[in-house]
Structures are given as structure tokens and as C-alpha cells.
Amino acid sequence: MAEILKIENLSVQYQVYEGVLEVIPGLSLHVREGERVGLIGETGCGKTTVLKAAAAVLHCPPAKMQVDTIEVCGMATNSRAGVKNVRKNVSMIFQDPSTALNPTLKISTQMMDILKSQFPKLSRASYTEKMMDALRSVSMPAPERVLDSYPIQLSGGMRQRVCISMALMKDTRLIIADEPTTALDVTIEEQILELLDHLVQEKKKSLIIVSHALGAIRKITDYVYVMYAGNIVEYGTTREVFQSPLHPYTDGLLAATPKLTGDGIADGIAGDIPRYINPPKGCRFADRCPRASAQCREQAPTLQPIGSGERLVACFAAQKEAKAL
Amino acid sequence: MAKTHSTLEAQQYHPKLEMLKRSWYKFSKNPMSMIGLIIVVLVFCVTAFCNVIAPFAEDAGIITHMSEAFQGPSLKHLCGTDDYGRDVFSRMLIGFRPSMGIAAIVLLISVPLGVFLGLLAGYYQGTLVDTVITRITELFMSVPPLILAMVVCCMFTNNYVFCALGIAVAWWPWYTRITYNLVVSLTNELYITYTELSGIGMLRIIFSEMLPNLVSSIITKMTLDTGSIILTASSMSYVGLGVQPPTPSLGSMVSDGVSYLPEYWWLSVMPAVAVIVIVMGFNLLGDGLTDVLSVEEK
């Protein structure tokens, strides 16, 4: 299957007052046609940065980006034509719907501008029809009223529905969803994710989604990347990763999710993500890892395939174990 | 081992000192802020010791040396001499004093008054006290500051104390507004509610929680305002309000020199440059402080 999104060896630094933040040291990932891929990890590990780079909206200062290739639908994004290609093929849903909509423009105006870029010459009535359709497709009640509103007149859930409808208005092949439910109420979370999943499957799009709702990730994705402090530490099919996590971080992350059947409080992972200024030269997880050895502190592990399938892990302990088997 | 222990202890003991050190480090890394600081320190030194520094301190008065009139800038007279043969450089340095004096008087009046009324209005939010104070501030803000200052200054005696009073009358409402807005936004924040729920008195909340926040923004505003006040005062003295001759003031020196333009350009250009440098110094320092303090808030 063709790769819709391919990122190779992306590194991102932020120049801040205190020095240089090495947010992402070197990261590669790919999404193939029709795949739904999850990206999980703690807050602050650089997930949003990766997604913004993929959507070509990571603006260079303050971020300093270096990358071997970012390809969308087989075309590099580092040219004007490449960016155009990204705009044609990628839509993105942002984390916080209250900041993703322009506070000073009506919903209709914002949707109209997107439509106009795609269908430059249509009658006013057919624009309106298209906007109504888009809102209906996210099962929005009273779409006329929503069109005539400003973002602050809508609730958080409604705003995110609007955002999703706007992202889906373009007929793109890849949808990037950056924690689409984090800013929402838990009760709405499920609805929104189901809606997203439904629309993606219906229109046969590819999806890359970041979410803290691991249950939802498990349900709606085919593959999953686990990210820690700017590095991919594990990759595999969602089923395999969730059933038998190889990296100790994945292990901890999954254990931190409260289970309905479990007893007592879920375990967390002790400690914090390391500071990005002068990060440790070995494995970035070593300080928090129960299985860390001297090697882990000296040398950074790289992603290595495990077993026969598409399984990658960046952990010396896990790699050794697999070899022994 | 013992050494690590003691440094640890020191760090725990003086968190404020550590923070100050951190802020200073950030501040000192920005060359513009440092230039501002140096200018401001120099301005303070000149203000304090102008009589000693000025090469011809006696020229501040009505002395005339007609034989030396209208000399261009030279080593002896750095900024030339004026129509009475007085040394422009000395007069400029001595002119710092009234400018700084006016700034000091204005801030001494408007900051305590403004902050007090702002705290009062914020504390009694939504009551009559709040309404009255807000209306009064609006009243004083309804006339452009320079005009209000001129009117007040002229109605009484046209000297530099009343000039300062006039500016202060136009200035204090801004401090009331800042303080009021800060108090309102802070009381809306959750942590204040929590403190309130925990049973600590409101007054204590204001003093322990709000004052530190307040102090940093007031200090920044004061620094920036010193520049604006000097600018305002020099504009007033340009049209003859404030310091009265023969005492030199920067604004009146500029306006006296205008009639000799362009042949004797130094008469008005030099003091104008002095005003620009002083105001820029305070602005750079204020911007630097804003940077450091707002980063701290994050």
C-alpha cells in the first residue's frame, strides 16, 4: 500500500531564553493508505509538533526544523507546490476547539473561505447547501443557527463538531487529529471519537490521531506509535502493542489507565519527562525505567524490528529478550 | 558532601534570592536592557551630582559672558554656548534635576493614591465605593493628560512643583485602573477563592497574594512612566510651563534655541537629544523588566 504520510528523521529544536530545547532529536513515522494510526504518549513529549510539521504549519521561528523528508502522497512538502499538495490532501483537527476557530469571524464566514478555496465559483445557495451538509454530517442540531453564530456562542462540543466538519469539508486523503477530545467533557469525548471514526471509515480516509483516551485509540486505530520525550519508542499493530507491550514505558503507560475490572488505583510512572535542555545522552527514559542498565545511560537505543511482523521497539532490554527467544 | 549540603540548604533558605538571581541573569543577557540600566544609573548620578560634574555650574543662573556667546561645540564647551555665552552642556546637566524632580513628585503622589484607590475599589467590588471611584477615574481620564496638567499648573502658580502636581492629577487614574483590573482578575482566579474558603481574611489575601503580583507590574509601569513624565514635563516647559528661567530645563532650552535655528543648531538639538536619551533609557529598562517579570509569571 502507498504511503500517505512519510516522515524521515525529523528533528525540531526550539530556541528559548534558557537555551536550545531539543524537543525532537530524530523521528520517523509513516501512515499508509487507509490506515488509522494512533500516536500516544504523555503530555509534552512533542506529539503536536510532529503533527504540525506533517501538516506544514510548523512555523520556523521559534521552531527550528530539520528533516530528511516529509512526504505527503509521495510528494515532498518542502516546496511551494509541495505545500499546495499538503493543503489538498491533509486536513487537521486541533486540540482545543476554543482556540482553533477564529473568535472574530462567524462560523459561516470561516467555512465559506475554506469552501471558496476549493470550489472557487459556486452560487451562494450551493455554498450554503454545502455548509449545511457539512454540519449535518457531524449530526449538528440546528445548523442554520450555528452558521450564523460566533464561536463563543457555541459549547465546546459543538465547536469541535464544527472543526471536524470543517476539516472534512475538503476531500482530503489524510486527517490529522491532535487530541480532538482533550479539551472536551468526558461525556462528549466518546461521541466525538465515534463520529470521527465513522466519518473516516465511511469516506475511506487515512487518519493519524493523538489522544490520551487509550481506550478509544485501541478501538479506532490499526497501528500505534508510542512516543516518549520526542522519540518513537515502540510501534506495532494496535492489538499487539496493547496486548503485549515491549517497551517498559508502554507498559507503564498502559498500566496507568484505570481499568473497569481492575482493583485499586492505577499505577503511574514515577518521575517526569526529562528537561529538553541538555537531555541525557543515553535513553531518555532511563531515569524512570525499572529495567534500566548501565548501557541505557551511555547509549541511546534505536528502533529495531522485533519478531517477524511489523513491530519496532527502542529498548535494549526488550531487544535482548526478543533475541533470546 | 558537606558542601553540597550547605548549598542545598542555602537554596531552600532563600528561594526569593534565587529567583532574583535568575531574573538578573535573564535581564543581564539582554544587551538592550543593560544599556537602559546604564543610562538610568547615569541619569541618577547626574541628577544627584550635577553641580559637581557640570564644568560651568555657575552658568545655571543669570550669569552672562557676552564675549563667549554662540560658540560651537568644542572641547571646552562640549555642546557649545548659548546667546548669553553660557555653557549649554552644564545647563543641560543641571536641567536634569527639575525633570527628575518632577518625575519623582508625580510618582510619589500618583502611585500611592492610585494604588490605594484601586485596591479600595477592587476590595469593595460592585458596591457604591467601586462605582464612585470608577466614575472619578473616568472623570480624570476624560481630558487628555497634557491639557489637564496645563490647566492645573496654570491655575495656581506656574512653577515646577505645580507643574508636577498638574501631571500627577492627570496620572494617578492609570494606577487606579491597573490595580483595579489586577485585583478583579486575581479575585476571579480560583486560588483566591480557595484561600477565601480556607478562612483567611480578605485583607490578608490582598496583601499576601495580590501585592507581589501588583508590585512587579507597578514597578515596570513606574519605570516606563518616568520616561513619559519627563517627556510630558519637557513638552510643558517647551511652552513655558513649569521651571521658570533662569533655572534651565531641557524643554525650555529647546524652545529658546528654536529662534536661532539653523545657524546655532546646538542650542536646541543638544537638549533635545538629552531628552531622547533619558526617555529611551527608561523605556529600555522598563521593557527589560517587563520581559523578565512576565517570563517569571509564566
Add this chain to the structure above:
Amino acid sequence: MKKSGNMILKKILHMVFILLLLSLIVFSFIRLIPGDPVKSSLGPLASEDTIAQYRHQLYFDRPLLVQWFHWLTGVVTRGDFGTSLYTHRAVSLDIAQYLPKSLELCALAALLILVLGVFFGTLAALFKNTWVDNLIRFITYLGVVTPAYAFGIVFLLIFAYGKGAFPIGGFPTIPAEFVRTGAPALDCLLSGQFALFVKCMQSYFLPCISVAIGSIAYQARIHRSSMVENVNADYIAFAEVAGVSKGKLICKHLMKPSFIPTLTVYGLQVASLLGNAFIIENIFRINGFSQYALNVILNKDPYGIIAVTIIFGIIFSVVNMLVDIGVAMLDPRIRLRGGQ
């Protein structure tokens, strides 16, 4: 629509209330002036009788509130601001003579501030961290810290002996038959004298720039920083990914929210402009309202001072009200909350 009408009405009432209060305060201040302004205006030779009569005529022997009320009814019913002790004629005549020209100067300068401030701010923001940005930032910093009179002097020096297109001081004389409002440029336009209009505009050029330049610089700095802040906002990235064209993204999606802080500080810039006009009219020898105001203030002319304060108060309050309405129009968050 009705909601915003209500809001505007409320603002106007509020403004009137504040201005009434202002006039009362100024009246009481004037009563506090040490010395007797009536006596000093008539000179040392005036007899006690004449002084007393004049005092009575000017309501200075009545209680403060009576005097204030008399003045107020005069202003409201007849547009009569009392008699000036400095020019010895009706203050309203003085206003009619001097205000239009100054108002025109300030209006032109105010327009200049908004247009040029936004233009340079946008330019700097679009070319952030390039030499264009650095140059604009450097110049605007200088502009903010430099007093208006220094600019006036610099322009005087530059244009002093050049017989260039921009005269310093003085206006072309407008023939009496064309005078309608007293504002030279407007009169020329109204009577179709375009050659004369161009001449007026040339005369306005230097004073206008000197009055406005500091505020242009400040406005440009504010506009730049608000645009730079908004460029990094999620909604711009969202609109960009969604494919909104570059032009629309900048002119509409970025510009509209960026205008909010710009417009908010605009009222203050108008205040500093009105103040600077005092100095600049003096430097360029424009015999306008600021010059009149300065004379009235220096001569402690009671009715003159009140008229001057109130007129500046009205101008400033109206500008601030327009700014408030403008901000509310731009920002639905304020508009909708204000309606509640």
C-alpha cells in the same frame, strides 16, 4: 441591532454625565484660583464699581451652582460658552474662529496614525526577523521616545530654507467668499477650489507628520506585536491547513483579531495627539485652537478655560466612544457580553 443601539445610547448618556461632572469640577477649581481673574482682566485702573458690575454680569458673585447652571443653560440653549476675559468677546466666537483649523489638523493626523501605524506594523509583522522588521522596529522605538517638538525642529531644519513642496508655517489665504466652516482644506473642497486645496494639504503636511509621528510609531509597535501573537494562534494554523488562501488568511483571518489591541490603544494616541498639537501649532506658527487654549490657560481666563477643557473632553470622549464601538464591532466576545 437593537442591542447595539442600546449600548451606544448608554455610552452617550455616560459620556454626557462625565462631561457635566467635569464642567462642575472645573468651575469649582476656577473659584479656587488665588486672586481675582475679573479684577486682573480689567487692569489696575478699573474702579471698584466697574469690577463689581462686571463680576455680576459674569455671575461671579453668585453661588457656584447658580453660576454653573447659568453657564450650562447658556451652552445647551444658545451654544453660549460665556465671555472670555482674555479676548473680551464671546468664547463661542473664539471657538468658531480657532477650532475648525485645529480640528482638521488633528483629524488628518489621526487618520495618518491609523493608516501608517497599521501599515508599518503589518509590514514588520509580515517580514518578522528580517531587516525590514528590524529597521521598522528601530525607527519606531526612536519615534516613541522622541518628543514631538524634536520632530518639529528636525522638520524645520530640513525644510527651513528649501523652497520645497512643503511650506513651514502659515496657510494660503482662503478668500472670504469660500469660507464656510473655517477649516481651510474643507472649505476649499466644499467650494471646489482644488488647486487651493492641494496647497492647504501641502501646508498641513509637516505639522501633521510632526504631531502624528510618535503615535504612528507606537501604533505600529502595538500592531506588529498583536499580529505576531496572532500568527501563532491555532485558528490561523487551522485555517491554513483547511486551505484558506494566503491573501484572505492575512487580510481577514489574521487582520481582524489583530486590530482589536490596535484600536484599543488608539484612543490614547488621540489624547497624546491633542497634547502634541499644543507644541506643534506653536512651532509651525499655526494660529489654531491649541494656541488659543494655551493663551487662555496662561491668562487664567475662567470661561475660556472651561470651554477649552470641555471641548477637549468632548473630542477625547467621542473618540474613545468610537473606539469602544469599533472594538465591540470587531470582537463579538465584547459585543455579546455587553448585550447581557
